[in-house]
Amino acid sequence: xxxxxxxxxxxxxxxxxxxxxxxxxxxxxxxxxxxxxxxxxxxxxxxxxxxxxxxxxxxxxxxxxxxxxxxxxxxxxxxxxxxxxxxxxxxxxxxxxxxxxxxxxxxxxxxxxxxxxxxxxxxxxxxxxxxxxxxxxxxxxxxxxxxxxxxxxxxxxxxxxxxxxxxxxxxxxxx
Amino acid sequence: xxxxxxxxxxxxxxxxxxxxxxxxxxxxxxxxxxxxxxxxxxxxxxxxxxxxxxxxxxxxxxxxxxxxxxxxxxxxxxxxxxxxxxxxxxxxxxxxxxxxxxxxxxxxxxxxxxxxxxxxxxxxxxxxxxxxxxxxxxxxxxxxxxxxxxxxxxxxxxxxxxxxxxxxxxxxxxxxxxxxxxxxxxxxxxxxxxxxxxxxxxxxxxxxxxxxxxxxxxxxxxxxxxxxxxxxxxxxxxxxxxxxxxxxxxxxxxxxxxxxxxxxxxxxxxxxxxxxxxxxxxxxxxxxxxxxxxxxxxxxxxxxxxxxxxxxxxxxxxxxxxxxxxxxxxxxxxxxxxxxxxxxxxxxxxxxxxxxxxxxxxxxxxxxxxxxxxxxxxxxxxxxxxxxxxxxxxxxxxxxxxxxxxxxxxxxxxxxxxxxxxxxxxxxxxxxxxx
Numbered sequence: 001x002x003x004x005x006x007x008x009x010x011x012x013x014x015x016x017x018x019x020x021x022x023x024x025x026x027x028x029x030x031x032x033x034x035x036x037x038x039x040x041x042x043x044x045x046x047x048x049x050x051x052x053x054x055x056x057x058x059x060x061x062x063x064x065x066x067x068x069x070x071x072x073x074x075x076x077x078x079x080x081x082x083x084x085x086x087x088x089x090x091x092x093x094x095x096x097x098x099x100x101x102x103x104x105x106x107x108x109x110x111x112x113x114x115x116x117x118x119x120x121x122x123x124x125x126x127x128x129x130x131x132x133x134x135x136x137x138x139x140x141x142x143x144x145x146x147x148x149x150x151x152x153x154x155x156x157x158x159x160x161x162x163x164x165x166x167x168x169x170x171x172x173x174x175x
Numbered sequence: 176x177x178x179x180x181x182x183x184x185x186x187x188x189x190x191x192x193x194x195x196x197x198x199x200x201x202x203x204x205x206x207x208x209x210x211x212x213x214x215x216x217x218x219x220x221x222x223x224x225x226x227x228x229x230x231x232x233x234x235x236x237x238x239x240x241x242x243x244x245x246x247x248x249x250x251x252x253x254x255x256x257x258x259x260x261x262x263x264x265x266x267x268x269x270x271x272x273x274x275x276x277x278x279x280x281x282x283x284x285x286x287x288x289x290x291x292x293x294x295x296x297x298x299x300x301x302x303x304x305x306x307x308x309x310x311x312x313x314x315x316x317x318x319x320x321x322x323x324x325x326x327x328x329x330x331x332x333x334x335x336x337x338x339x340x341x342x343x344x345x346x347x348x349x350x351x352x353x354x355x356x357x358x359x360x361x362x363x364x365x366x367x368x369x370x371x372x373x374x375x376x377x378x379x380x381x382x383x384x385x386x387x388x389x390x391x392x393x394x395x396x397x398x399x400x401x402x403x404x405x406x407x408x409x410x411x412x413x414x415x416x417x418x419x420x421x422x423x424x425x426x427x428x429x430x431x432x433x434x435x436x437x438x439x440x441x442x443x444x445x446x447x448x449x450x451x452x453x454x455x456x457x458x459x460x461x462x463x464x465x466x467x468x469x470x471x472x473x474x475x476x477x478x479x480x481x482x483x484x485x486x487x488x489x490x491x492x493x494x495x496x497x498x499x500x501x502x503x504x505x506x507x508x509x510x511x512x513x514x515x516x517x518x519x520x521x522x523x524x525x526x527x528x529x530x531x532x533x534x535x536x537x538x539x540x541x542x543x544x545x546x547x548x549x550x551x552x553x554x555x556x557x558x559x560x561x562x563x564x565x566x567x568x569x570x571x572x573x574x575x576x577x578x579x580x581x582x583x584x585x586x587x588x589x590x591x592x593x594x595x596x597x598x599x600x601x602x603x604x605x606x607x608x609x610x
Contacts, residue, residue, distance in 0.1 A: 073315060095330075095371030095401065096315075103317060151199035151328060162220070165320055169226050 004157040006130045008087040008107060010060030012123040013053075014116055017066035021097065023048055025070060025077030035076060038083035045080040059085025062125050066090075066116045070097035078104040082159070087127055089134065089145070091115050102152050105160030109134070112145040129156075177429025179334035180404045181373045184310040184426050188293035196333040196433075201326045205292040206234045206268075208311070209318050210278055211257055212241040212541070213297045217319040218260045230325030232265040236287070238278035239271055240536035246544040264322075273510065276535030279303040279311075279477040280508030283385065286418030290407045290425035295321045300477040300559065302396040306388035307415060308407035308425055310373075332371050332401050333435040336428075338378035341443025346594035348487070348577035349387035350479055350557060351448040353394030354458035356440060358448075360398055361456035367436050369395055373402035375428060378439070385411055386483035390577075393478030397455045397560045447592055450575035455560050461580065464590050471554035471571075472497075472585040473546065474578050475506030475538040479557030482512045484578045486605050489521045491582035492528040493599035498588030503530040503581075504546045506538030519605055530585070539566040548573070555584045 015024075022028040026044055035041060046053040063086055070077065073096035081088060087107040091114065101108045107129045115134065119125065123138035132147040148156070155164045178186065178193055186194045188202035209217060214237060221227075229235060237257065245251040254272065261269035275281050279300045282288035290308035294301070297318040301311030312329055314320075320327045343352070359365040374395045376388075383391065383405070392403040406427045407415070415423065447461040474480075474488050485507055497503050505525055507513045513535055516522040525532060531546075539546040540558040547567030548554045554573050558565060561573035576584065579593035586596065 094399065095332075099315075099317075146197075149197075149199040149330070151201070155328075161317060161320060162224070165221075165226070165323060166224050168324060169224055 006107070007126065007128045008060045008062055009124075009126045010058060010062055010087075012119045012121055012125050012136070013057065013061055013063045014119060014121045015063065015065040015069070016116070017091070018068045019065060019070065021070045021072040021074045021077055026080065031074050031076050036079055038079050041076055041080040042083055045077060045084070054080070054084065057084055057086060060087075062087040062089055062127055064089045064115055064119055064125075067092045069093040070101070072097065073100055075100040075104045078106045082106045087129065089115055089127060102155055103161045105156050105158070105163060107148070107156060109145050109148060112143070115143070115145070118143065176433050177431040179373065179432040179434065180308070180375055180406060180426050180428045181310050181334060181402050182331060182432070183428070184291060184293050185329065185331055187291070187426075194331050196331050198331045200329050200331065202293055202329055203326055204234065204294045204321070206236055206287070206294045207231070207318070207321050208236045208238065208278055208294060208296040208298075208301070209322070210241050210298055211237070211239040211253065213316070213318065214257045214260050215253055216316060217322060218256070220319045221323055226323050227263075229264050229266070229322050233267065235264070235266045235322065236268040236278070236282070237261055237266055237270065238275055240277045241541040242544045243272055243534040243536040244545065250544065273534060276507065276509035276511070277477060277480060277537060280389070280480055281511060281535070283307045283389070284418070284482075284509050284511055286415065286420050289415050289419055289421075289423035290412065291423050295327065300396060302400060302403045303389055303392045303477055305403035305405055306385055306392050307411060308405060310402055310404065313401065332373050334373040334375050334432070335367055335369070335436045335438065336375050336377050336434045338437070338439050339376060339380055339442055340378055340439055341441050342379065342382050343442055343445065346579065346592075347445050347447055348579060349383055349390035350393070350577040351445060352440075352442055353391050353478070354448040354450045354455055354575060355445055357394040357398050357456040358458040365438055365440070367438065369398040369400040371399070371401045372435065373404055374400045375404045375434070377406070380405060381408060384483060385414065386481035389481050390478050390484070393476075393559055394455045447577060447580055447594070449580070449590060450561055452561055452563070452572045452574060454562060455575060461576065461590065461592050464574070465592060467553060467574070467590040469553045469555045469574070469584055469589060470501055471548045471552050471556075472501060472503040472581050473506070473539050473554065473556035473558060474581050475504070475508070475533070476540040476557055476559045477537070478559055479578050480506060480508030480512070482515055484557070485512060485516060486519070486521055486602060488578040488582040489524040490598040490602035491579050491593055491596050492530070492586065493524045493602050495528055495586050497529045497585045501585050501588050503528070503585040504533050504538055505530050506533040507535045510535045521602070521605070524602070528586075543567045555581050555590060557581055
């Protein structure tokens with residue numbers, strides 16, 4: 001777990017409130033098709049609102065959203081975000097969306113009130129997911145948000161649920 | 176500060192003196208439930224990882240309620256897979272076709288699910304456990320980790336307390352309360368967000384028996400509640416004690432428990448409700464849509480398939496026939512109820528009325544694997560929800576009401592106030608004794 005990068009440094013990509021998973025994050029057809037292959041999903045992340053996003057984003061960039069992000073218990077969009085090396089910071093997200101993001105190994109902070117008011121797209125951000133420290137280097141402001149629960153870090157560090165289960169089983173076999 | 180009921184259940188299952196909302200726990204469940212529709216996915220996932228044994232096969236309960244009579248060749252294949260999976264995993268508590276019934280109903284009736292218990296479930300209607308004073312936690316596809324390791328993470332949810340005041344008028348049912356409650360939340364007159372919350376009932380809840388409490392677990396779940404909880408009454412403790420397979424410890428909230436919100440709900444003036452097509456939160460007084468023609472009717476689902484619900488519907492249907500061109504499906508919650516209906520003469524009422532008895536389980540409410548609606552039809556049912564396309568054509572109009580309302584509407588061929596139909600008092604007496 002020590003080699004896992006819990007601090008992301010990158011640019012802000014700001015979204016508003018109530019962005020649904022289907023359509024808002026990834027086109028619904030990939031959700032319905034149960035497409036879980038990162039390579040297939042990456043070109044379509046935010047495709048309906050911002051075509052070509054995947055070519056402009058860089059590993060370490062941080063998606064910052066308003067309230068109620070990612071409605072729906074689907075994980076397809078988070079698979080693409082993780083594969084692109086992105087982080088996610090939300091004012092709030094429905095629990096099932098949060099659980100789905102953790103399950104796909106995404107670095108995510110939620111319950112960050114009014115976070116969209118202290119950043120704009122393109123700002124240079126630094127976010128430490130271990131302690132919730134959110135720094136906007138461009139504006140010189142910082143906030144302390146709730147950290148990612150320690151108990152969930154071992155899931156995220158190994159790439160989500162399937163990675164965790166694989167590691168758990170191997171460890172058990174070797175014991 | 177003290178703990179809410181569900182906080183106490185989680186603390187006990189996690190071996191902790193106390194827990195707080197937001198805390199992440201790995202509780203040890205009293206049992207693990209998985210239904211027929213998701214066994215295959217979980218088995219494939221574990222097989223791919225080489226995980227060929229479960230942490231606690233004796234705790235696992237596999238139920239067959241989503242596609243009981245195999246409406247397709249694919250379902251028959253899945254049934255065959257499930258039987259093999261149960262054998263390979265060594266799961267003794269495998270409730271195959273025609274055994275058990277609806278996973279969120281029969282365990283309460285047979286003493287498997289008891290007050291104070293905690294369990295993991297793949298399905299979100301695990302919230303029904305709150306009717307008997309227990310807590311079932313939905314993990315969706317992550318049930319695979321529970322099967323393999325015996326637990327999974329649970330973030331302690333916040334609780335909201337809802338104090339009921341007043342007594343329901345005759346002919347008004349707990350499902351009416353649920354539809355009304357959902358609508359009050361959606362229109363903002365009750366200022367709460369149920370996402371991942373536990374809705375803990377308080378106040379004048381002595382009027383609600385186990386069937387009514389189960390009905391009241393339904394609509395909050397559709398509004399994204401993760402749990403519903405009723406402090407068990409003396410009657411429910413007596414019932415659980417009589418059926419229990421093992422000792423249990425009921426849980427009650429502390430007087431100084433912390434709630435995110437504390438609300439009142441007056442039910443004494445409530446009229447029968449109808450949820451308009453599109454969602455449980457679109458309820459209006461029945462009188463506003465009385466007379467709307469229907470051709471499809473269904474009584475059952477996790478919200479309305481306890482024995483008391485079935486008997487209530489039968490009291491309205493007794494001695495009557497359903498309207499020409501209407502088909503009425505009855506899906507009991509359990510095989511136990513099906514047998515009781517034979518013993519009590521309820522089956523005769525349904526059959527003589529022209530209703531069709533389905534096997535115990537979800538009925539049309541699961542994705543229309545059985546008894547769907549056709550394009551342009553109108554349906555009235557007690558389904559868990561009436562979201563667009565829930566059981567058939569997307570342009571069908573799905574209305575929801577109480578079991579009595581559905582029965583009265585099936586007789587008249589149009590949405591009908593159950594209070595306008597004289598119910599059989601003899602049958603109703605059975606309902607009171609049925610609990």
